[in-house]
Amino acid sequence: MNSKLKFINSKFNFKLPKGWLFVLVLLQFLTGLSSFPVPQLERRVMDHAGILSEATITKLESDLKQFEADTSNQIAVYTTPSLHEENIEEVAIEIFDEWKLGQKNKNNGVLLLIAPNERKMRIEVGRGLEGALTDIQAKQIIRNEIRPSFKSGDMDGGVTAGVNSIMAAIRGEYAPSEDDVATNRDNSFSDVAPSGLVGGIFTFISMFIPAFGGLVFTIVGLFVLYPLLVFIFGGTAALFVAIFLFILVMILKRIFGFGQGGGGSGGGFYSGGGWSSGGDSWSSGGTDSWSGGGGDSAGGGASGDW
Structure with missing residues (x-):
């Protein structure tokens, strides 16, 4: 696996800035920090x-x-x-x-x-x-x-x-x-579209900002863009899309020279982090055990109070 990653890195001749892996880990940490403690699914x-x-x-x-x-x-x-x-x-x-x-x-x-x-x-x-x-x-x-x-x-x-x-x-x-x-x-899209647009603009601008400031702009942009990604792709897939966009921005900054002005050679390529998408199988089980079948949300819905 490492040899393949080195080949990719040398083939396209791009380098990620120092601290890129730290920022990716920070993205995952901050996303998980605000996560609701979802219990294990056991019954309907x-x-x-x-x-x-x-x-x-x-x-x-x-x-x-x-x-x-x-x-x-x-x-x-x-x-x-x-x-x-x-x-x-x-x-x-x-x-x-x-x-x-x-x-x-x-x-x-x-x-x-x-x-x-x-x-x-x-x-x-x-x-x-x-x-x-x-x-x-x-x-x-x-x-x-x-x-x-x-x-x-x-x-x-x-x-x-x-x-x-x-x-x-x-x-x-x-x-x-x-x-x-x-x-x-349906107001769902209209609720997330404005923030998604702002997040996309921030992410784009971050390519032209050098060093640490560019990383900050990228992170801010992706966090603001994230609700729109969830609406389009669903919660689990949206996280992968956000990570992919971050890596893509870093690659573009190096290939086209956007925002250069600091940072050394981080080298390498992100090889995975350990996010799990769950099982693909499902079972209705008995009365004491039940699990989902691999589906996702993003079909809308409604909220209310009383």
Whole structure:
């Protein structure tokens, strides 16, 4: 492997600045620093916040297992005691992509995330189901099916109604009302596009800034660009894309002489870091064991509170 990397380095005659490996490790560290502590996926319904009765959990588990057997779609419910001061949309993506809900080639998973202490909830949809469970439908399910029960203190009823409506929407049996169609639209892209544009500009400008200042601009640009990458590629793939863009910027700076004015020969090429994308296989298992099938998010969804 080392000989191949040296060959690549000599073939294209580029050198990365000193500290490039440190910056890559720092990127991974800072990304992980703000990560939500995603628990291991064990069941279809994981009530870590303790808001559901055992009878409700058992019934939901049975219904979701049968729904998966009938349709191959995977739906998971997770209640968390805390969002750890993170945005619920980001937490939902982290959990979804870590659990890899849905089958790998179909991306047909759905996550219902509930944070009772913050009084927030989120329906996160795999990209393979974005046509069957639209953002408008997800928003209507939260507003009309889940929120009324939660506001009255009936957590069991709210989660059950939400799960049943999600399954109905995927089957084509749950349609948004005319008011929903007229007054709602998907704001997901418009929310991340401006920051993505700024991040892209910062990353581009960083090629013309020498030495440490250029590295700082590159890191800042990629962090601002990251939410847009998540929207396009999904959480796990977005991290790899960000790392690739960083390496590409460093290569371009050396090949075309952009931003030269410091730094020595770092040599070499990044040979890997140990990020894992999880397994490609899935199993519905028994009642005590269950795992995702290799899918990812990026299909949209909706958030709400009560």
